Amino acid sequence: MSRGYNLAWVCRYFFQEFLRTYPLFRKTVQVPSNLAVADIVAYLTKHAGITDLTGELTKWQAPDYPIAAGGQGQVYCASRSDGALFAIKCINSHTDEKYGKHTAQELSTWAKLKNPKILELSGLGMFRGRLAMISPWMEGGSVKNVLKANPSMDAYAVCEQLAEVVRFLHDLNVVHGDIKGDNLLMGPDGNIKLTDFGLSVMHDKTLQFSSTELGGGGTLRWMEKLYLDGAERTKEADIYAVGMTMLELITGKIPFAEITNSVPVIKVVLHEKRTPDISDLAKEPISPRAYIMIGAMHRCWRYDPKERIEAKELVKLLDVMGKV
Numbered sequence: 001m002s003r004g005y006n007l008a009w010v011c012r013y014f015f016q017e018f019l020r021t022y023p024l025f026r027k028t029v030q031v032p033s034n035l036a037v038a039d040i041v042a043y044l045t046k047h048a049g050i051t052d053l054t055g056e057l058t059k060w061q062a063p064d065y066p067i068a069a070g071g072q073g074q075v076y077c078a079s080r081s082d083g084a085l086f087a088i089k090c091i092n093s094h095t096d097e098k099y100g101k102h103t104a105q106e107l108s109t110w111a112k113l114k115n116p117k118i119l120e121l122s123g124l125g126m127f128r129g130r131l132a133m134i135s136p137w138m139e140g141g142s143v144k145n146v147l148k149a150n151p152s153m154d155a156y157a158v159c160e161q162l163a164e165v166v167r168f169l170h171d172l173n174v175v176h177g178d179i180k181g182d183n184l185l186m187g188p189d190g191n192i193k194l195t196d197f198g199l200s201v202m203h204d205k206t207l208q209f210s211s212t213e214l215g216g217g218g219t220l221r222w223m224e225k226l227y228l229d230g231a232e233r234t235k236e237a238d239i240y241a242v243g244m245t246m247l248e249l250i251t252g253k254i255p256f257a258e259i260t261n262s263v264p265v266i267k268v269v270l271h272e273k274r275t276p277d278i279s280d281l282a283k284e285p286i287s288p289r290a291y292i293m294i295g296a297m298h299r300c301w302r303y304d305p306k307e308r309i310e311a312k313e314l315v316k317l318l319d320v321m322g323k324v
Helices: 003-021 037-048 097-112 143-149 155-171 235-251 264-270 288-300 311-321
Strands: 073-079 085-091 123-127 130-136 184-186 192-194
Touching: 143 155, 143 184, 143 235, 155 192, 155 235, 155 288, 155 311, 235 288, 235 311, 288 311
Parallel strands: none
Antiparallel strands: 073 085, 085 130, 123 130, 184 192
16 A cells, blocks of 8 residues: 555545534535545645645755654654744554554544643644644653753642643543653643643544554553553543653652563553552652642542542642642
8 A cells, every 4th residue: 555545545534534523514525535645635724724834844944864753653853934943743654544543533633622731733734745743843842851850840830730731631521542741741831731642532422533443552651450451541541641640740750660661560550459659759758749649649540440530620639739
């Protein structure tokens, strides 16, 4: 299967999901099956409200090699004529249709989320022959690195921001599905920027992507027992991951840091029902903020998902923490 065919499939799938979400356009917009990828991008940007930056990208300065690469694609840091920096995430071509749904789903969900604590989707376009998603470049990098480089920075306040943005998502019935420190960037305004919606699920009457369609994914140390068993992504699982991420941000250590290989984490979570070591937080004397945070984490990690704290309640609890 050629690269162009795969990109066309991704774009057509995204467009079909857009029409499913906005039925008004079904009778007014038809996409010929023989359209080129670039033309399909034009349709998407016209009717889904996403900016087509294909023409602009040819004027931007970008290095020959990406600054990051993985199985899903490569990321380039490009400079616009006015000096503004942008991240260009190029999508790899794959023959697996599940990957096409994965990419289309990320675009579909990301485009609808407008919040100062969510990384903005500036647009999409063709970059060096591949479909790309474009967003502002976050010079500060990951929140984890910023906290490490600035020990005096208030990690507890960052955790409050995380709870707030997750409440925003859950109020919209959006499940992120991959909350962890690596998916939190630091914006120039001091706000965290949640990114990577490739595993997210949007539950409503017109649009739903299931984890069975999208395959596995996620990161073992941040995943709750039902994820590990192959269940669908849920708000409760997001909350579990929020607890893990708060621990990560405050201590600077990944969950279950004492376990060097990620695979045994499955055993301790599924069968031993263990929670991460919080001894770094529980050192005497325990500060009032640490005491509240420890309680919040344990409410995020309840083994029974139904007993976990909801995002809106977590925001209230951490707000109290911020005042002590």
